[in-house]
Amino acid sequence: MARERRSAGDRKYSGPVSKLAIYPGSFDPLTLGHMDVIERAARLFDRVVVSVGVNSSKKPLLTPEQRAQAIRASVTGLKNVEVDTFQGLLAKYAEGMGASAIVRGLRATADFEYEFQMATVNRKLSSSIETVFLMTKWEHSYLSSTIVKEIAVLGGDYSSLVPEPVARIIEKALETA
Ligand code: PNS
Secondary structure: OOOOOOOHHHOOOOOOOOOEEEEEEOOOOOOHHHHHHHHHHHHHOOEEEEEEOOOOOOOOOOOHHHHHHHHHHHOOOOOOEEEEEOOOOHHHHHHHHOOOEEEEEEOOHHHHHHHHHHHHHHHHHOOOOEEEEEEOOHHHOOOOHHHHHHHHHOOOOOOOOOOHHHHHHHHHHHHHO
C-alpha cells in the first residue's frame, strides 16, 4: 500500500479564520492615544471589541456606561470595531467572547512592568489567548487618561487630547458632578 506523502503544498485550505481581538481598558476617558491603538488594531484583526473594564486601583471620573457611550460615538467610522463592558476577570471574558488576542498599547518603558505582569497573569488564566502590544505613536507617548482627568477636573483645556464626543461627555459629567 502506497504511503501517503504530504508536503507543505498539500495542506488543506480550510477557509479564512476570523480573528477577534479584545482591547480592554479603563478608558476613563478614551484619549487620542487609545484611538490610535484602536485604529491600528482594526487594521490587524477582523473584529475588535473595545471593552471597558474595572481597574480597582483607579478612582473613576465617568461611569462604565458613560465611557462605553463615549467610545461608541468615537469609533463610528470603524466598521469592524464594537464596544462592550465587562466585569470580573479579563481572561475569562476574552475566552467567552472567542477572542484570539488581547491588545494593549505600550507608551514607554514605564508601562512595561505592569503590562508584563498583566499579560503573564492572563496567559496563566487562559493559555489560548495571546497579548499583543502595539506601540503608541511618539506624539501620544505623554498622554494618559489620568492626565486628561486631572486637567478636566482642574478646569483646563483637554479638547486636543481626546476625541470630540469624549470631550462633550466629560463636560456633561463635570456639570452634573
Ligand atoms: O486602562 P487600564 O486601567 O490599564 O485597564 C486595566 C484593566 C481594566 C484592563 C485591568 O485592570 C483588568 O483586566 N481588570 C479586570 C480584572 C482582571 O482580569 N485582573 C487580572 C489581570 S491584571
